[in-house]
Amino acid sequence: MKIILSFVVVLLCIGTLKAENGYELWLRKHPAKAVNVTTSKQSAVLDMAKKELTEGWQGKAGSTIKLIVKADKDIKGDGFKINEGVIQANNELGILYGAFELLRRVQTGETTDNVVSNPSYQRRVLNQWDNLNGSMEHGFGGNSLFWHKGKDSLTVTDAERNRWRDYARANASIGINGSVIDNVNASPMVLSTPYLGKVKEIAASMRPYGVRIYLAVNFASPIKVGGLKTADPLDPGVIKWWQDKAKEIYALIPDFGGFLVKANSEGQPGPQDYKRTHVDGANMMADALKPYGGIVMWRAFVYSTTDADRAKQAYQEFVPLDGKFRDNVIIQVKNGPVDFQPREPFSPLFGAMKKTSVMPEFQITQEYLGHAIHLVFLSSMWEECLKSDTYQEGEGSTVGKVTDGSIYPQKYTAIAGVANVGLDSSWCGHPFAAANWYAFGRLAWNNTLTSDQIAKEWLVQTFSPRETNETLLTATTAWNSGFLLPVKKMMLQSREAAVNYMMPLGLHHMFSAYEHYGPGPWYAPPRVRVDWTPPYYHKADAKGLGFDRTKTGSDAISQYKEPLQSVFADVNKTPEIYLLWFHHLPWDYKMKSGRSLWEELCYKYQDGLTTVRDFQKIWDNAKPYVDSQRFADVQTRLMRQTRDAQIWKDGVLQYFQTFNNLPFPPDMERPMTTLKYIEATPPLNIK
C-alpha cells in the first residue's frame, strides 16, 4: 500500500517536472522560505552571501541568520563556522562559503550546528584550456566562456558579464577561488595590453564571488609580445620585461592570482631553450610576481626522452631541483606519472619534493574518459589519488597530506582542476559532467571527503523536486529509493566501469590517435614519437602483455618510497588494478581469481560493458523523477556509452587476439563488430 501511495505521489509529481537544460547546475532555485539575514557590515561579497541566503532559504520559515566576520582559532584561511544560525569566518569570503554550505546542509538534511569547515588548499583553481580563438582544448562543453574570434573579440557585452558572474557563483558555491582563463598551451597574445583589458573585465565580474584570475603564459612572450630577441630567463631585458608586465597586470587587477606555465613540454618554449633550468625560469617569474603576492604554478608535465620510460621522466627532471624554487613557485603535478589515464598509480613526485610546494593537477574535462558522452564520476579517481599513501614520511603520508601542508611546510598550497566548462547551456555537455566540476571543488575544499558524500550532495541539489509543500515531501522516500540510491550507485560504479571497458588491470594510453576517445591499441604510424603510441605502453606480444617497470625493466618502481617499491616489484603483491602498469606478464599468468591473465582481461571488458548496459536500465527506471530534457539527454548519451563500451571490448580484445591467438572464455559474449572496421574507422565516426 505504501508503495502504491508513493507511486501515486510520484505520478502527481511528473506533471510538474518542467524541462531543465542544466544551466542552474547544483544551484537550482526552489521556492524560498522567509529568512532574516543580518550582517555586521556591508560589502560586495557579504551582499552576495546575504542574497544567496535570502533567495535560497529552505529551512524553517522566519529563521534569523547572523553573518559575523571575526577571527577564530578554529577557523583557517577562508574557512567558517556554522552554529545556531550564526555563520562566522575570518574574512568575507569565508562567510560566502559558509552561506553556501548552510544552504546545502539544509537541502541535504545534514546538521547545521557545530560545523567547522576549513579548506584543505589555499588556492583552489580551475585551469580552463581555452584558446583565444574561442575553441577549447579537450573541452566538451562548447566554446570558451571567455574568448571568441572576430573583430569584436575584445568587446565585452552584458551577456558575457552575466555568464562570467554565473560561472564565478557556481565556483564560489563549492569553494573554488581561482581560474586560469586561458590554455596552458598559451598564446603570448594574452599578455598584450588589449587582451589584458579584457582580462580586467573578466576579473571584475568574478571578484564579488572571490574568484581570482590567473593567466597561463607563454614562456616566449617577451619575444612574441615584447619584441625582445630572447626569452632567456637570466637576460636582464627579459627579467625587466616580466617585471613590467607584472606591474601592468596588477595595476589593472590588484588581486590577480599569478601565472601558470607549461614550459619545455610538448613543443612549448621554456628556459631549456636557453640552456637554463626550470628553476631559472620559474624563479624569474616568481620574482616578478612576488611584490604583488602573485604565484607561479609551474607544470611538471614534461617528458623529454631522458629515459626509455616516459613515466619516469618528470621525476628525473624535477626531483634534482627540489629546494631551489622560490616560495611562491608551486610545482603542478598531474595525478599520475603519464597523462590523465583512466587509472594510473599516483605520480612519484608527490612527497618526493620535500622542500618545494607541490600541487595536484586533476583533469575534470574527460579527455581520456569519454568526453562529454560517457557518464564517469571522476571523484572516485581523485579520491583514490588523494588517499594513496606515498609513505614518504611514514605510513599515512597520503598524496593529500603531502600537498596540503599537513606534512611539509609550504608557503602556498594549491590544487588545480582542468575545467570542463564552456558555453553550452548545460555548461559541461553531459548533465553528469557537472558532477565532476562539483566534486573537484568539494575535494579541493576538503581532500578527505568521500565520493559517496559528494555524489549524494550533488544529486540532491541537481535533481531533487523543486516543490517543498507538504504533499510532495512525502515523495521523498520514493525519491530516495527510486532515484537517489540507484543513481548514486551508478555514479560510484562509473569510473571503475570505464576503467574496465577501456583499460583494466593497469593498461594505459591505448587510445586512438589524437582525439583520445575510442580504442587504438594498434595506433603506431611511422614518424609519430613512440611514446605517443599505445604499443609503447601495452607492449603486447605473443607471450604476454604489460610494461615491465621493475628492475628487470624500466625500474620506474625505484621512484617510489619503500615499502611501495617492494610491493610494486613483486608481482604477487602488486595490486591487480596496477598489474600491467608495473609488469609484463604471460597471457596465462594466474590471477588471484584463478583465471588466466587473458581470461581476467576478457571478463573485465565484459564487466565494463555489462555495467554500462545496466546504467541504461538504472536511468530509465529513474525517469519518473527527472525532467524530460535532462532525462533524454542522459539517456541518449548512455546509449552511446554502451555502444562505445562494446567497441572498446571488441576492438581491444580482438587486437590482443592477433598476438595471443587465444579463444574467449567459453561463457562470455563474443564481439559484435570486426576489428578491421574498428581499426579503419575514426572512433567518433563509429555509430
Added chain:
Amino acid sequence: MKIILSFVVVLLCIGTLKAENGYELWLRKHPAKAVNVTTSKQSAVLDMAKKELTEGWQGKAGSTIKLIVKADKDIKGDGFKINEGVIQANNELGILYGAFELLRRVQTGETTDNVVSNPSYQRRVLNQWDNLNGSMEHGFGGNSLFWHKGKDSLTVTDAERNRWRDYARANASIGINGSVIDNVNASPMVLSTPYLGKVKEIAASMRPYGVRIYLAVNFASPIKVGGLKTADPLDPGVIKWWQDKAKEIYALIPDFGGFLVKANSEGQPGPQDYKRTHVDGANMMADALKPYGGIVMWRAFVYSTTDADRAKQAYQEFVPLDGKFRDNVIIQVKNGPVDFQPREPFSPLFGAMKKTSVMPEFQITQEYLGHAIHLVFLSSMWEECLKSDTYQEGEGSTVGKVTDGSIYPQKYTAIAGVANVGLDSSWCGHPFAAANWYAFGRLAWNNTLTSDQIAKEWLVQTFSPRETNETLLTATTAWNSGFLLPVKKMMLQSREAAVNYMMPLGLHHMFSAYEHYGPGPWYAPPRVRVDWTPPYYHKADAKGLGFDRTKTGSDAISQYKEPLQSVFADVNKTPEIYLLWFHHLPWDYKMKSGRSLWEELCYKYQDGLTTVRDFQKIWDNAKPYVDSQRFADVQTRLMRQTRDAQIWKDGVLQYFQTFNNLPFPPDMERPMTTLKYIEATPPLNIK
C-alpha cells in the same frame, strides 16, 4: 580419463584439419574402403551410381553391393529399396538415389537394411533466379552458374561443364531432379535459338545425374522473340509460336521439364494484358508442352489490389479458376500468403484448389532471412509449413498431404525451392546456407522428415572428420558432444531466433526498402505502392499494433477452413506466433505469459539477440572440430548477425516507442544505437 583421452585425440585431429572452402558441400571425400559394385546393365546414370559407391564407400571393406533395376510394388517413381547389400529401383535414377542414400546411412550410422524410400513429390525442382546478365535476384552465393555477360556469353567452357556437373551431382545426392535455370522475372531472350543452344549444353551436363532443365519464360516472348504483335493466348499465331517453340526445345532437349511462369505479377506480362485469364495463359502453354510430357508451373504469387488486404488477393484470383487448368499445369504457391517472410501462416490456397495440381514454393535463398550473412536453418520453417493442418479434408490434411497427391489426385506433383546457389567457391555464401539447399532436397524427397534429422545428416556429412582409421574414430564421442549436439541445437534454434529479432508474434514485412535485409518498419515514401511499405502490415498506432484480419478487419481468416477460421478469429485461441498477423491489439493486451503485448514484444527481441549472441559462443567452442577457413567464415558472419540482431531490436522497438511512448521492461537491455542513425543508414552500411 576418457574425457582426457578424447581431448588428446581431438588435439591430434586439429593438425590434420585442412582448410576447406565448402565447395564439397555435404559430399566431402573420405578415404574409401574397398567395395565391389555389380550392375545388371550399363548406362550413364548407373555408371554414376557405381562411381559414387566405389569412391565414397566407408562401410566394411570388401563389401559387395548389387544394383538391380526391377519394378517392385513397394517402390514408387524414383524410389528405391536397400537391403543386405542390394539397391533396387524401378529405374536407373532410383538406383543413383539409393546409392547416395546408402553412403549417407553408412556415414551417419543408420541402418542399411530394410530401407524403402519413395519420393513425396515427382518433380523436385530448384528455381534459380539467375538473370541472363549473370546477376542473381536475391542470390547471395555469387553470380550465376549458368549465365554471364560478354560476347562469349553463349560459349561453353569445360570449366563450366564441370561446375554444372558438380551442381547436378549435389542435387542428385539429395533427390532434386529439376532446375529452372533462369529468373522467374524472365528475359524473353532465353527462348531465342542461340540461348536454347546453351540450354542444351547445360542439360547435357546434368543429364547423367537425372536433373532435368526447365525454363522460366516471359509471357510476352512471342512478341519479344517471335516478332508477333501480340502474346494473346487465344491468338492462333501465338498458340502456334509456342507450339513451334516447344518443338524446337524438345528437339534439342528431349527430357526438357517444362516452363515456369510469373504472369501478371509485379509488372510481368501475362494473359490479363489481353483480358484473358490465368487459365487461358497456362493451358495454352500446357497444350504446347503436352505432346512431349512437359509441364507448366504457373505461379500464384499475384497481388493486384482486388482487396484491401494483399494476403487475400492470390486466393481471390485463383480459387475461382479451380478445375479449369489442364492436368499438366501445376499452380506454384509460396508457403505463406504474403512473401517469404520469417514467419507466415500457410497460404490458404493449399487445399483450397481441390481439382488443380498445386505445388509449394519455398525460398532457399535468404532474401528475407539475413541473406548469406545470417545463420538461419530454414528446414524448421518448411517443416512448420508442410505439417500445418489445412483441415480441408478433415484433420490431418496437412500442406504436405494436400500437395503430394495423398489427398487429391494430381497427375503431377511437384515442389519448388528458390535456389541460393551461385558461383562462390562455397556455392551459397554462408557455409551453413548449404544446409538449406540440402534440407530443401531432403524435404522434397520426404515431406515428413524432421529438421532434427536433416540437421544431423547435414552436419555429419559436412563437418565430420575425414579420417576413418581406428584411432581417430575414437574421437567420435567427443565430436558428438563437442560439435554435433551443440551445433545442431544452434541450427534448430536459428529460425525462431531470426523471427524473434526480426519480427516476432506474427509481425511481417517490416524490412527496409528493397534489399530486404535490415529493419525498416518506418519505410513509407510517397509514390511507393502501400502494400510494399511496412506500415501497411504492422499498422502501429498510439493504441496498438497488428493487422486485423478477422471479420472486423480484412476478414482474411474466412479463406481458411474451419476450425481454423474460428481459431484465428478468436484472439485467445490464435497461436501467439501468428497473433499480430491476424489481430490488431492494444499495447497493453495481456499475453499468456502475463506480460503486456509491448513487454512480450520487447522480450522476444531480447531473446532473439541473446540467442544469436549465444550462437557465437557455441561456434567458438566448436572450433577444435572445424577447419580454420570454414570456422573463421562462420565466426565472422555470426558476429555480424549479432550486430544485426541488435540493430533490429534497437530499430524496431524504438520506432514503436514513437507511437506508444512506453518504457522498456525494467530488466531488459536498452538500445545501443539511435533510431535516428538506423533510420538514416542503409542497413547493409551499418557496421
